[in-house]
Amino acid sequence: MFQQSKRHVASYYAHSCANLLNARPALVGDQDTDVVIVGAGFSGLHTALRLALAGKRVTLLDASRVAWAASGRNGGQAILGWSCDMPPLEAALGYERARRLWDGMRWAAQELRELPGRHGFDCDYRAGHLWTSVMPRRVSLLTEWQHEASHKWGHDGLQFISREQLPEWVASERYQAGLYDPEGAHLNPLKLALGLASAVERAGGRIHEQSKALSYREEGGRFLLNTERGSIRADVLVLACNAYLDRLDPQLASCVLPVGTYQVATAPLAPEQASALLPSNVCVTDNQFVLDYFRRTPDNRLLFGGGCTYLGGMPRDIAGATRPFLERVFPQLKGVELEFAWGGHIDLTLNRTPDIGRQGDRYWLQGYSGHGVLPTLAAARAVADAILGRPDELALYQGLSNRSFPGGKYLAAPLEAIGKAWYRLRDSI
Numbered sequence: 001m002f003q004q005s006k007r008h009v010a011s012y013y014a015h016s017c018a019n020l021l022n023a024r025p026a027l028v029g030d031q032d033t034d035v036v037i038v039g040a041g042f043s044g045l046h047t048a049l050r051l052a053l054a055g056k057r058v059t060l061l062d063a064s065r066v067a068w069a070a071s072g073r074n075g076g077q078a079i080l081g082w083s084c085d086m087p088p089l090e091a092a093l094g095y096e097r098a099r100r101l102w103d104g105m106r107w108a109a110q111e112l113r114e115l116p117g118r119h120g121f122d123c124d125y126r127a128g129h130l131w132t133s134v135m136p137r138r139v140s141l142l143t144e145w146q147h148e149a150s151h152k153w154g155h156d157g158l159q160f161i162s163r164e165q166l167p168e169w170v171a172s173e174r175y176q177a178g179l180y181d182p183e184g185a186h187l188n189p190l191k192l193a194l195g196l197a198s199a200v201e202r203a204g205g206r207i208h209e210q211s212k213a214l215s216y217r218e219e220g221g222r223f224l225l226n227t228e229r230g231s232i233r234a235d236v237l238v239l240a241c242n243a244y245l246d247r248l249d250p251q252l253a254s255c256v257l258p259v260g261t262y263q264v265a266t267a268p269l270a271p272e273q274a275s276a277l278l279p280s281n282v283c284v285t286d287n288q289f290v291l292d293y294f295r296r297t298p299d300n301r302l303l304f305g306g307g308c309t310y311l312g313g314m315p316r317d318i319a320g321a322t323r324p325f326l327e328r329v330f331p332q333l334k335g336v337e338l339e340f341a342w343g344g345h346i347d348l349t350l351n352r353t354p355d356i357g358r359q360g361d362r363y364w365l366q367g368y369s370g371h372g373v374l375p376t377l378a379a380a381r382a383v384a385d386a387i388l389g390r391p392d393e394l395a396l397y398q399g400l401s402n403r404s405f406p407g408g409k410y411l412a413a414p415l416e417a418i419g420k421a422w423y424r425l426r427d428s429i
Contacts, residue, residue: 005064006210011073011342012265012303013190020194024066027208027230033059035387036225036232038213038248039240041071042189042372043365045196046380047238052203054388059232060205061225063212067193069244073344074373075263075293075305077283078112078185079129080105083369084352086153092353093399095152101378101396102153108378109183119202121195124298128282129184130161132175138287142179157182169280172329178284186283186295189373213248223362236387239364243347249364254404255355256367262318262343263305264326265297266336274300277330292325302326302333308370314343346370349402354379356397358386367402 008014008021035051037044040062052058062068082089082105090098116123133139143160150156161169161178169178197207208227216225216237223237239249243258269277274296278284283295292306304326307315315321318341327334348369349355355367356379363386365379382393 005068008065008068008072008190009342009344010340011190012297012301012340013072013076013188015340016188016297016299017190017194020191021065024197024207024209027059027061027211027227027232029230031059031230031232033057033206033232033234035059035236035238036061036223036234037238037240038062038225039242039244040066040193040197040207040209041069041240041242042067042193042196042376043071043242043380044238044240045071045193045200046377047240047365047384048200048205048207049196049203050380050384051387052200052205054384056387058200058205059234060200060207061211061213061227061232062207062209063244065209066197066207067190070242070344070346070372071193071376072190073342074189074261074346075283075303076186076189076295076373077129077285077293078109078187078373079283079285079371080109080155080181080184080374081371082352082354082375083371086148088351088353089400092401093396097396097399099153100393102155104378104381104393105374106155106183108374108381109185112187112374112377113185116192116195119195119199121191121198123192123195124188125185126187126281126283127182127185128280129181129186130169130178130280130282130284131181132166132170132178132284132286134174134176134286134288136176139177141287142177146179155183167279169278169282170284171277171279171332174329175286180282184283187373188297215248236361236363238383238387239362240366242366242368243345245347245366252355252364252366255402256347256349257310257405258345259348259370260309260314260343260345261305261370262307262314262322262341263293263303264319264322264338265340266302266304266333267339269300269302269336271300274302277302277333292329294326294329301339302330302336304329308346317341318343346372350405351402353400353402354397355400355402356382356394358383358391358394358398363387
């Protein structure tokens, strides 16, 4: 469905990481390994690093470049939780098992804070996430989650921010209130991925770019995976392709829907102007169904996103499509230069629950539904632990049911688009 590329898209992240974008060789000829992982995004990199540090021979393949897709293009917001929130997880698993997943998410937040220092790289990590309400009637969602997080899930550090206090956090009249989470964070996702890739290689793992996996089969109790110029045999296969799984595994691919998302980065602002927009330097999201998200960069740009498309394409003019929403939040930036505009594809599941599982020695990680910086790390720990003989946490994820999208290959996206249009209308009323 999607074409591989030898270059990263022209995003702010690629610009800021230009000196780190070292090409890695393609897989050529026949190789043998303990674990082969398809997809060098967050899921694959985190899984590979944990396995390599445990002494496994790990080979990571990517059709394009390390973090070429969503892992290297996303909003860079490390927010606790999943796209579906907690009710579907508790309904499927019961309170005790859902609580274990939530505790794993808090572990991921702490682990992500410590990973760069442990492995000697920088990813522009900054602590703090602010969840805001645009509509007065949705302020209660903030206070309800604050109470539930503290009394039910043991997360008692959330701070309610009243409308009167909001100027200390965000210079916009659009919001009614906010909820601050000190365990959330924001970062440069491409720097994170490239740092992880280097850590994998230092631990003995191998990474091959420009190595599209064409097919795989089980043969003699092992997996044989074929690429364009080589093949690899492995005891364990991990599919971490997300929206780009496509024909490699049609059954798994039917459980996710690729959706386009996009964002922009302004030209560098004057330091005092950038600081005035977000005085506490937190990342911000709102609780609209079609949400806006934004944050500051270390070089004083504003990164702003929120648009998405369900039919596979992107707006011809991403900057033009995004500007009205940016200026709606920050009218003081009217006419600001938008130096970068880019997009990519995320993978939605029908219920927005993550799709993490195994069948024998074949594992998969997908379905983060636009909320993956922390969930990929939590899921990777579950998969890596299962490969190392500790399957308990993966069993929690396997208790979630992710069905194929109704309508099949040709109707799933239009049906979702119709549903999205209804929610967008509801947000505007």
